[in-house]
Amino acid sequence: MTDLAATDPLPKPKRDIAPIVLPIALALAMIPFVGSTSSWLTLTAASLAMGMMIFIMASGLTLVFGLMDVLNFGHGAFIAVGAYVATLILLPFAAAMQADSLLMNLAVLAPAALLSMAVSGALGLVVERILILPVYGQHLKQILMTTGGLIVAEQTLYAVWGPQIIPLPLPTSLRGSFIFGDVAIAKYRLLAMLVGLVVFIAIQLVLNRSKLGLLIRAGVENREMVEALGYRIRRLFLGVFMTGSALAGLGGVMWALYREQVHASMSDDLTVLIFIVVIIGGLGSIGGCFIGALLVAMVANYGGFLVPKLALVSNILLMVAVLMWRPRGLYAVTSR
């Protein structure tokens, strides 16, 4: 063991930057394959926007997975509920949404997003208390309970709103694209990137600059020891579950606007992508989840453009490749 004199400088913490470099390297590597710079920029912007939306939806799940060791196969229900709840405000105020004023549009969008988060978060409270609490530590039962919960939620949405797809047009000021030379970047994608970045920075600040964040990160790694230090982690579990559900609701609103439609099974395909992101990133790692979401979106967009026939399996191949490189994900936080 090497000790030090009291006057020696403190060493800098080491950072594992290989995963951070990965999406940048992937994007740069695609330039010669895509050919046209404008197409590459458009695809990259689309990847970033899609990645941010997936990150918003997946960030809660990775913490729930990592901290609570809960396999929540019903996470998609919060996405769909969030989207449907938003229609309660967005559709009655369609006139304000179609007004050619960014302020008017945001005055409707913001309360809709907040209401969606509130309802999804509250639903998270109910789900955690009724479905999850009795099956902590029992993975098979968690899968059964949460899958059952997802089916009940979807069927309830069908019963309340009907089976038809609900159109949800983008607000006027977010339609169209910004044109930079011969590059077109959709306005809504820029908003999605901005919201995703804000959510990422907010989560990182909470996790790294507050005692609550320390508790969450410690709890992801070793719940028992956090309790042995005197902290009631059950309350933390509930708070994280509700926050994760609320973020899924926000992601649901954003995804519905991206696709300009809402339907009860909208989260089915997303759930697969979200689980791939969580596994690629490393259970419980927000940084890994962020990079994983970007990688999944890039593979979907570049892959769809270059080799459309591989689009269906491209994300599975990505997951296999990442797990062969790092079997516990890009940033391994838990030992699970």
Place this chain on the structure above:
Amino acid sequence: MTDLLKLSGVHTHIGRYHILQGIDLAVAQGQTTMLLGRNGAGKTTTLRTIMGLWQASSGEISLAGERIEGRATPDIARLGVGYVPESMAVFSDLTVKENLVLAARDGPLDDAQLDWIFGFFPALRRFWLSRAGSLSGGQKQMLSIARAIIEPRKLLLIDEPTKGLAPAIVMALIECLKEIKRKGATILLVEQNFFAARELGDSVLVMDNGTIVHRGEMAALAADVPLQERLLGLSLEAHQ
């Protein structure tokens, strides 16, 4: 001398296994009580049961006269019980500083207490901003103990702190624990290293098959090789 911790007729089941089979023990205030025994005797289970990490199926556990069996682990910790598990259980994704910030439950880190800890474990200062996962085994053990003593505790439960460590680090740990003792701490210490046990122990409890089979002065056991062989299956001198 008053007893800070008392266990009476404590049984613990883990699944279908009956691990603790009627434990009676007392830990005197201000003393270091060694808990010895063969592997699988129930030592770790005893500490975990006191800490509430495994619930006792029956029996009574009291801390300073207050019944604690059946209470949740955080409540027991908040009564002033510090726990250093065998696995060390440092939070490897957190820095050394963040590990200690979490352990200082009731407020900011106390500079004087930190300086006192750095006096024993200068490596913790050196790696203050490093991830705990990057520390060596010995340094992790130091961090684990530092976490338990960063704030005053009534009782410290420490599980095999010297296990697998280099002799130089073992000596540093022993010096640290002696200093903690001198400050009046009450310690229940599971230890397999005889040198450490002899240096630190005031009294000793020996476990076998989930029960206490011997209790007495540590010095008396250290001096009685036949007794050691009968209780532990070998001479403690050979156990170093």
